Amino acid sequence: MLWFCYKYGASSSSSRRTNRAASTKQPLVSLLFFEIGFLLISGIRTQERLTGWEYNLRERGFTVVKGVISYERATQYQQKAYDWLKSFGTELNFDRPETWIKENLPVQSKANTFYGYGVNHEKFMWDARQEPGVLDAFATIWGSNELLVSFDSLNITFPNRKDVPRLGPWEHIDQSPFRKGLLCVHGIIVLSPSGPEDGGLVVYPGAHNLMDEFFNTQTDKSTWERLDKWNFNDAQLSWFAARGIQPHKVCAEVGDLILWDGRTIHYGSEPTEKSSQIRTATYVAYTPARLATKETLKKKAEILAQWGGTTHLPHDRIRTRDVKTYLEDGTRDPRDRDEPIEKPEMTDKLLKLAGVKKY
Ligand SMILES: O=C(O)CCC(=O)C(=O)O
Numbered sequence: 001m002l003w004f005c006y007k008y009g010a011s012s013s014s015s016r017r018t019n020r021a022a023s024t025k026q027p028l029v030s031l032l033f034f035e036i037g038f039l040l041i042s043g044i045r046t047q048e049r050l051t052g053w054e055y056n057l058r059e060r061g062f063t064v065v066k067g068v069i070s071y072e073r074a075t076q077y078q079q080k081a082y083d084w085l086k087s088f089g090t091e092l093n094f095d096r097p098e099t100w101i102k103e104n105l106p107v108q109s110k111a112n113t114f115y116g117y118g119v120n121h122e123k124f125m126w127d128a129r130q131e132p133g134v135l136d137a138f139a140t141i142w143g144s145n146e147l148l149v150s151f152d153s154l155n156i157t158f159p160n161r162k163d164v165p166r167l168g169p170w171e172h173i174d175q176s177p178f179r180k181g182l183l184c185v186h187g188i189i190v191l192s193p194s195g196p197e198d199g200g201l202v203v204y205p206g207a208h209n210l211m212d213e214f215f216n217t218q219t220d221k222s223t224w225e226r227l228d229k230w231n232f233n234d235a236q237l238s239w240f241a242a243r244g245i246q247p248h249k250v251c252a253e254v255g256d257l258i259l260w261d262g263r264t265i266h267y268g269s270e271p272t273e274k275s276s277q278i279r280t281a282t283y284v285a286y287t288p289a290r291l292a293t294k295e296t297l298k299k300k301a302e303i304l305a306q307w308g309g310t311t312h313l314p315h316d317r318i319r320t321r322d323v324k325t326y327l328e329d330g331t332r333d334p335r336d337r338d339e340p341i342e343k344p345e346m347t348d349k350l351l352k353l354a355g356v357k358k359y
């Protein structure tokens with residue numbers, strides 16, 4: 001469906017134009033015709049009635065696409081993720097909560113993600129990224145099979161850990177206020193049951209539709225940053241609450257794909273005291289390859305060559321970063337790795353998704 005491109009792509013058409021103009025220097029006239037044609041076609045498509053998950057994603061700003069991966073395969077990915085976590089030769093035992101402590105784990109972010117040691121490029125991560133059901137969902141959203149993917153991280157959250165403080169809500173969006181319209185649809189491949197008490201995504205349905213108004217009326221432009229992140233404080237959340245926008249825990253099953261509009265306020269919640277589920281999830285996001293400039297693609301290729309990670313955003317603001325993993329005291333983790341344990345096969349499909357090969 002092209003509705004997304006219309007509703008969101010059109011409103012971000014200036015950035016698409018900039019990107020394309022910057023990368024290919026197409027003549028202005030043909031570019032103009034393309035844009036007009038694009039808007040006409042997508043305008044017509046928008047008249048179509050959307051149903052199911054597409055409707056929810058557009059109207060509510062999030063959705064769950066059921067069973068994009070079979071239960072068996074999803075469980076295999078979960079097992080691979082656990083094997084990876086156990087590969088550091090520590091006392092970690094998934095059946096013994098007393099071993100779920102920092103000393104037994106590789107370096108993890110406060111948000112419970114693993115992002116170092118080349119994990120973003122382990123074969124199981126790439127296999128999950130290339131699952132046909134996942135790719136189909138994003139191809140439907142963007143009306144294109146020619147997609148780029150983010151080199152995103154793995155989330156394994158142990159419930160009720162005693163050695164670290166509980167992570168409270170961290171309401172945010174991963175989009176700078178300078179960006180108008182939709183920048184990215186974010187995704188989570190669900191590898192563990194995510195019921196009301198389990199760890200998982202919390203969203204503020206409907207927030208995406210109010211985001212421009214919020215930034216224009218409730219914030220001082222001088223505080224805006226180019227960084228694709230905005231954290232909301234209580235007063236700002238009250239503004240949304242006054243408009244009926246409330247937090248909602250997304251419930252999903254193993255093999256489901258959670259999608260959300262990048263302007264939907266959200267955060268990853270830890271399991272409550274009542275849950276004993278180990279949250280397991282991978283983040284995936286895809287955008288049309290045509291949105292990326294040559295420079296961006298070059299950076300993605302460099303990052304892949306170093307087995308480094310990126311943010312959720314596949315096609316823009318790609319930064320080469322230090323890929324080494326450091327301990328809290330600033331020294332390099334002696335367990336650090338220069339490459340994944342099990343490397344993915346560098347197929348044409350993978351290299352196109354990574355932005356290394358042209359479509
Ligand atoms: O863990 C989650 O469900 C959300 C993570 C998230 O919002 C982020 O990494 O930006």
Ligand SMILES: [Fe+2]
Pocket residue numbers: 172173174266267
């Ligand atoms: Fe986020």
